[in-house]
Amino acid sequence: MRRGPLDLVRARPETPFEFSFDGEPVTALPGQTVAAALWQAGHLAWRRTRLGDRPRGAFCGMGACYDCLVELDGTPNVRACLAPVRPGALVRTQRGDGHGELR
Amino acid sequence: MVVIGAGMIGAACADALARRGMRVAVLDRGPVVGGTTGAGEGNLLVSDKGPGPELELAVESLRLWRELAEDLGPRALEYEPKGGLVVARDRQAFTELQASARLQCLSGVTTVEVPADALGELEPHLAPGLAGGVHYPQDAQVQPALAAAALLRRARDTGRVHLLAATTVTGLSEGRVETDAHGTLLCASVVNAAGTWSGEIAALAGATLPVLPRRGFVLVTEPLPPLVRHKVYAADYVADVASGSADLQSSAVVEGTAAGPVLIGASRERVGFDRGLSVPVLARLAAQAAELFPALREVRVLRAYRGFRPYLPDHLPAIGPDPERPWLFQACGHEGAGIGLAPATARLVAQLLDGEQPFMDPAPFGPGRFGKEQA
Structure with missing residues (x-):
């Protein structure tokens, strides 16, 4: 059997739920951050760089580097590594600086 | 020649000396731009x-920066001749600002008075209700770490410059520089470009130079679309720079960068070399910046950095030979203006070293001006 962190700490998570990532359903566990849920589902990138359009995902994983920004329920520039994911959340790949209102 | 310090001033001096055919060793106890240069904003200001x-x-230094940008390419320095905009909050401040601009005009500074209703054309996101401003087209900006590295690279390309990083000077006397990593270096002259730590270098030679650290913080916002076009600050900033007080002074200096983040300075405090993060100082800077640019209220600050300006009691740098040690040239104490003043400082040092007529009277920068008070 494949061992993961849930087995190691003998976790008994509550019922999984679904949210959407770029229109695709993704399963998450209660308490997970957006980044953790996306990683668990095999998604490593959820932002494109402003210059060069390169993929970005979690880097520091603790809120310091601002590399993992994502659009969550229509709000851009959310740190995926800190934001808890909720049932039905609409997560979208972030492009640009998310400050269209200042243009 | 030995140049102590691989920051902006040391890099400019090494470049100026090497281009005159001198052989130069540049020493730094840390890496290139590991001190104040790496913690600066890259202000090139006359305003x-x-x-x-x-x-x-x-004025001479900004002219030399323009030449450097032409020679090295503006991208190598992130040189941006963006101009400065100083704004006044009320009628009285505007009157005072106009009066000082007229005086600056007589010293070769281009100044353009901007009435309140024309501020929006220069800076669309500026807060309403300001009394007016003065536009300084000569003000510019470089990325200081890039600029210092580019000058050091150009200096090394002459084949006459050796860079010795991670090398601490342990002793200093005429013709001899003792180091921990490279033994004793024999040289004709020494240029002390150790910035905020120049006082310690001078002391190794028995000289007195009362350089003190004046701490400043800079806030870095998340990347934004072009929001701030000039270097924008309130007129009270000038009084802060000139203040001799050890207490905290702060007034927002706001500028955009090529990469997108907006930089917000500038605080001034004399607290020794305390690297601690001061939340009240950061909050005050942020509030002052948002007062100038209300759109910044909705913008996040990603990080803050701090540095120590090399402060001399009369706010003028020390440039020239030590009066009792003609082999020891001081090139330090530029406080917050070292990036801007670097090329002209280097030119002055090179001219004095070469026995040439200097382009301006160096007497006001004479390192001996502090000695008498001490004795």
């Missing part, structure tokens, strides 16, 4: 200086 020797040095 914040009143008539006098520092302004004369600044």
Whole structure:
């Protein structure tokens, strides 16, 4: 059997739920951050760089580097590594600086 | 020649000396731009200086920066001739600002008065209700770490410059520089470009130079679309720069960068070399910046950095030979203006070393001016 962190700490998570990532359903566990849920589902990138359009995902994983920004329920520039994911959340790949209102 | 310090001033001096055919070793106890240069904003300003020797040095230095940008390419330095905009909050401040601009004009500074209703054309996101401003087209910006590295690279390309990083100077006397990593270096002259730590270097030679650290913080916002076009600050900033007080002074200096983040300075405190993060100082800077640019209220700050300006009691740098040690040249104490003043400082040092007629009277920068008070 494949061992993961849930087995190691003998976790008994509550019922999984679904949210959407770029229109695709993704399963998450209660308490997970957006980044953790996306990683668990095999998604490593959820932002494109402003210059060069390169993929970005979690880097520091603790809120310091601002590399993992994502659009969550229509709000851009959310740190995926800190934001808890909720049932039905609409997560979208972030492009640009998310400050269209200042243009 | 030995140049102590691989920051902006040391890099500019090494470049100026090497281009005159001298052989130069540049020493630094840390890496290149590991001190104040790496913690700076890269201000090339005439706007914040009143008539006098520092302004004369600044006007020449900004001319030299333009030449450097042409020679090395603006991208190598992130040189941006964006101009400065100083704004006044009320009628009285505007009157005072106009009066000081007229005086600066006589010293070769281009100034353009901007009435309140024309501020929006220069800076669309500026807060309403300001009394007016003065536009300084000569003000510019470089990325200081890039600029210092580019000058050091150009200096090394002459084949006459050796860079010795991670090398601490342990002793200093005529013709001899003792180091921990490279033994004793024999040389004709020494240029002390150790910035905020120049006092310690001078002391190794038995000289006195009362350089003190004046701490400043810079806030870095998340990347934004072009929001701030000039270097924008409130007129009170000039009074802060000139203040001799050890207490906290702060007034927002706001500028955009090529990469997108907006930089917000500038605080001034004399608290020794305390690297602690001061939340009240950061909050005050942020509030002052948002007062100038209300759109910044909705913008996040990603990080803050701090540095220590090399402060001399009369706010003028020390440039020239030590009066009792003609082999020891000081090139330090530029406080917050070292990036801007670097090329002209280097030119002055090179001219004095070569026995040439200097482009301006160096007497106001004479390192001996502090000695008498001490004795």
